[in-house]
Amino acid sequence: MTKNLYQLLQQAQQTFPQHTALYFKDKSLSYTELYQQVNVVARTLQQHGIKRFDRVAVYLPKQFETIYSIWGTNACGGVFVPVNPALKAVQVQHILQDCNVRLLVTSKDRLATLTEVLADCPDLHTILLTDEAEPGQVVGHLAIKPLMPATSQSELSDAKLQAAVTDSDMAAILYTSGSTGKPKGVVLSQRNMLVGASSVASYLQNRSDDIILALLPLSFDYGLSQLTTAFLSGASVVLLDFFLVQDVVRAVARHKVTGIAAVPPLWAQLAKAKWPDDSAATVRYLTNSGGAMPQALLSQLQSIFSNAAPYLMYGLTEAFRSTYLPPADLARKPGSIGKAIPNAEILVVREDGSLCGPNEPGELVHRGPLVSLGYWNAPEKTAERFKFDPITPDGIQITSPAVWSGDTVKADEEGYLYFIGRRDEMIKTSGYRVSPTEVEEAVYRLDPALVDVAAMGVYDGVDQAILVVVATSGSAPDVNSWQTQLKRSLPNFMQPRTILVLDSLPKNANGKIDRKTLASQYQDYFLDSNNSMTGLST
Numbered sequence: 001m002t003k004n005l006y007q008l009l010q011q012a013q014q015t016f017p018q019h020t021a022l023y024f025k026d027k028s029l030s031y032t033e034l035y036q037q038v039n040v041v042a043r044t045l046q047q048h049g050i051k052r053f054d055r056v057a058v059y060l061p062k063q064f065e066t067i068y069s070i071w072g073t074n075a076c077g078g079v080f081v082p083v084n085p086a087l088k089a090v091q092v093q094h095i096l097q098d099c100n101v102r103l104l105v106t107s108k109d110r111l112a113t114l115t116e117v118l119a120d121c122p123d124l125h126t127i128l129l130t131d132e133a134e135p136g137q138v139v140g141h142l143a144i145k146p147l148m149p150a151t152s153q154s155e156l157s158d159a160k161l162q163a164a165v166t167d168s169d170m171a172a173i174l175y176t177s178g179s180t181g182k183p184k185g186v187v188l189s190q191r192n193m194l195v196g197a198s199s200v201a202s203y204l205q206n207r208s209d210d211i212i213l214a215l216l217p218l219s220f221d222y223g224l225s226q227l228t229t230a231f232l233s234g235a236s237v238v239l240l241d242f243f244l245v246q247d248v249v250r251a252v253a254r255h256k257v258t259g260i261a262a263v264p265p266l267w268a269q270l271a272k273a274k275w276p277d278d279s280a281a282t283v284r285y286l287t288n289s290g291g292a293m294p295q296a297l298l299s300q301l302q303s304i305f306s307n308a309a310p311y312l313m314y315g316l317t318e319a320f321r322s323t324y325l326p327p328a329d330l331a332r333k334p335g336s337i338g339k340a341i342p343n344a345e346i347l348v349v350r351e352d353g354s355l356c357g358p359n360e361p362g363e364l365v366h367r368g369p370l371v372s373l374g375y376w377n378a379p380e381k382t383a384e385r386f387k388f389d390p391i392t393p394d395g396i397q398i399t400s401p402a403v404w405s406g407d408t409v410k411a412d413e414e415g416y417l418y419f420i421g422r423r424d425e426m427i428k429t430s431g432y433r434v435s436p437t438e439v440e441e442a443v444y445r446l447d448p449a450l451v452d453v454a455a456m457g458v459y460d461g462v463d464q465a466i467l468v469v470v471a472t473s474g475s476a477p478d479v480n481s482w483q484t485q486l487k488r489s490l491p492n493f494m495q496p497r498t499i500l501v502l503d504s505l506p507k508n509a510n511g512k513i514d515r516k517t518l519a520s521q522y523q524d525y526f527l528d529s530n531n532s533m534t535g536l537s538t
Contacts, residue, residue: 004190006075016234024239041072052077059083059106062239065130069105084219086491093117167191176317177435185376196320197228199342208234212259245273253279263290263431268462271300289313290431319366367402427457449474452505460526465497
């Protein structure tokens with residue numbers, strides 16, 4: 001029985017020792033080579049005091065060392081915390097503080113951007129660099145060491161390496177935004193990730209000759225799962241950070257990619273790219289999550305990837321993946337998010353906890369082994385989302401609660417689910433859940449004369465874009481300067497598409513900003529061609 005992610009890799013190495021596990025730029029690693037390097041990093045982590053359940057943050061773009069660090073942490077019983085490389089220093093600081101990270105893996109250039117915030121991370125004691133560290137180097141209270149010390153082959157064994165863990169133990173903490181406040185850490189167990197890999201690989205029919213393009217951040221459960229499903233199947237993964245569309249086109253053609261996972265904004269860019277004849281012919285499946293796929297965009301992709309079966313999926317970080325629509329049902333069930341994936345049960349529930357009837361809107365509730373352990377160090381928030389299982393008999397003590405998604409859906413007479421809307425005020429953009437509060441706080445810091453700020457997600461024809469409306473008591477602001485400042489303080493996916501300066505914002509009876517009125521007023525803002533371009537305005 002596979003108990004953890006390290007054993008998943010170990011089994012792949014035993015079954016497919018010389019098969020390519022990873023491609024990065026012009027290099028590749030076999031499963032044996034990857035396994036050996038993971039062992040090296042695991043021993044390095046042990047030497048620096050990492051033990052069972054200690055948190056290790058990995059703040060890197062996709063590269064070999066990123067994978068070594070994630071699996072090396074698992075190999076010595078630690079909990080890995082993948083940090084989105086797009087995040088800025090203040091967001092990284094929050095993660096390091098919130099889950100008491102003990103060791104950080106990063107690079108010299110990224111370390112330079114963090115210097116001012118690391119002093120406020122008292123639990124952090126060591127930083128391992130992917131580039132060379134100077135002997136005896138320190139930054140404040142932190143020791144700076146190399147991730148990959150010179151190693152002889154005799155040190156590459158896995159003897160006495162694996163900490164004793166069960167599949168219910170913590171494996172990872174992934175940070176996701178809430179509708180208020182700062183991002184929350186979703187705690188995933190070994191079982192969550194192993195069952196998730198098995199469930200997705202079963203309906204995608206992943207196999208050892210698959211070559212999977214990993215475009216999405218590994219801090220995103222959807223991105224991380226490209227690795228786990230590949231390792232389960234003995235498939236190959238092409239590591240690529242999405243910057244230029246033509247890089248993706250070249251990677252697909254060069255590596256003869258068979259599977260691509262993306263979110264709607266990325267698919268929209270790929271649909272506009274120039275694809276040489278037969279460059280996409282090897283792609284046998286596409287998967288979409290992180291937002292609805294517009295029918296027009298799906299049609300474009302089906303024309304480009306004519307040999308590929310599209311899988312439209314719905315998921316939430318708190319339960320990995322919930323539903324998928326089989327390609328055979330695309331034409332018959334347009335707009336559906338499908339049915340439960342293997343090893344999941346999806347319920348549509350009324351506010352009183354009773355089950356909805358066909359075509360009756362209710363909250364999507366996910367039960368089963370994919371439900372995560374809850375939010376790190378946030379018992380009240382955990383209790384709000386991880387609640388009683390609506391169908392378990394009263395005579396048994398509930399040990400595995402269901403997760404209540406906060407999303408409103410309905411199921412038709414055949415059980416196919418349809419997404420209706422979000423119950424909270426989260427902004428879903430580029431596959432990320434963005435807290436409006438976090439964006440608003442960044443804008444507030446720009447000008448002390450600001451009276452009210454509201455951020456919202458507004459549909460632009462493909463995805464939600466961020467629109468910010470403000471009211472100020474001062475003179476007309478320099479919004480171009482604001483744009484420059486926000487680029488320094490917020491990651492790209494949190495940047496407002498437009499900032500509108502108004503005389504005042506609508507208020508409700510409690511004196512709070514009336515977000516429902518704003519959402520209604522601006523719901524078609526980006527569908528107007530005059531407002532579709534990125535920019536700031538007054």
